[in-house]
Amino acid sequence: MEQWHSHLLRERVDQSSLLIQGNRACALGALDAGVTFFAGYPITPSSEIMEAMAEELPRIGGVFVQMEDEIASICACIGASLTGKLAMTATSGPGFSLMQEALGYAIIIEAPLVVVNVMRVGPSTGRPTAPSQGDVMQARWGTHGDHPAIVLAASNVADMYRLTMAAVRFAQRFRTPVTVLADQLVGQMRESFSPELVGRYRLTSGDFDFTPGYIRPELAPEVRPPHILGLDEHPHVTGLFHDETGFPTNDPDESNEFLRELYNKVAHHREELCLYDIKNEGKGRVCIVAYGSCARTARAVWRLAEYEGLPVEVLHLYTLFPLPVEIIQQVARRVEFILIPELNLGQYAHEVRKMAEQWTTVIGMGKIDGTLFTPRELLDRIAELTGKYESV
């Protein structure tokens, strides 16, 4: 079933004639971005990414390994990354939990790789076949210590393709793991892959360029030049704080500088990392801030709100971390309410509240029953908020 050949499909991707599953689109995006190594362990609802990589990588001379668990999977990816390969793994919540320790190691040794987490309802084995956005804060703070994190969120099949490509480029440029969050709905749905579905990926500095050389492939200035294993160098790699030589250091000044540089290489580049789209810009009293599958409901609301005479803006976030501080504060300054629907108990709403509450009222809407918000639920809440305001 669903036999496919990526070279044929790739030709069709931009001709908008493709009906493809989100997980397969993710694999395709990775291959098109140059990923040549995949190690993974199957888990619902992400397994199709691994299946697609298992079919495709051998055909292009890449390496696919099914490992014994998720810890081994990410460690294999780190190893491949150290030899200069573009590496990726994919999992869901339980596997993502297992990967956290090694993720921290990848961050500190500056090994670029992409981790895709197709979220299901947790904690623990939870509900494997239901969508959730419960791993948002884990994606930011799952591994210990102060560390940088780049986290992207896909809302449709086209995103699964495009954002995976962006994730690979971000990983290369900042030499750090990049997490792509999807959920059961986005990962396992099939939809027409049309250019119209690709949101306008905006940055505060302008539109994000997705043409082939779309992100500067060279390293960000703060990134230390990598040592590639197998090139007759003998680099020293350690998870301990280290100096330029790669050997451990305990010096307070050097440690301070080391960690700040590691952290800031991402924090200082928000303007090229924070992808978003905004609908009805400047015309709303309420702004829905949404990401992932909830953004689809939000976009439906944006279309319906006009008919119902409700003044609604929609801020669709594709990058969750680093926090898109500038755009959220711009919105917060002009609207009366920010409404954040998420398939969790308010994880991202807390982050937005910290940035925005001095200007506006931030209201989280959480849902954890494994279903998506309906447009009606959001419209009713908005009518309630705006109506309440009128009557005061």
Next chain:
Amino acid sequence: MLGSVAASFRPRFGLLADRDFVEVRLGGSGGQGVVLMGIILATAANHDGRCVVETESYGPEARGGYSRSDVIIAEAPIDYPKLDNADLLVALSQDSAQGYVKSLRRNGVLIYDSEIVKNPPAFAGATIGLPFSLWAKEETGRIQATNVVALGAVARITGVVSIQSIREAVSEAVPAGTTEVNLKALDRGLSVDPAEWETDQR
């Protein structure tokens, strides 16, 4: 615009052919190929040059348990990907007929396998029971082809997808070596005589 063959218009005729936004729910039990039905239907709609979203939901069991596939077909890109109210319900099990009939619009269409759904639920709109599993056995000797027989009848009766596209989609989606038998099953469904079901409409 959208779709591989958007340039060549593919005619569609049937009860739902003129709806610009169609929500289809396919229900049955695990192992009947309900998810594959959804994929084939979605692929066909994509070939028709329309926008499609297919989502699925099933229980944790390998066989038995519930299985469901929802397909939304529209002229414009689809934001909200979940089914709101169904225009068409295709039920291959008693439970799914009973359970999902509530999700049907009043002007919707209910199609069920009359061999399996012995007590069709009350529904005010078009209600059509046809013996898909019997036809599958007669035509191909394999009850597994029931889903494809049903797809043929769905295309003929409702026109949510064109005949040409459903034929192509079946050929693309079924396992290698089973194309012939599946196309035979599809043709059985496609050959449904309107006289056989029109009498059932209320």
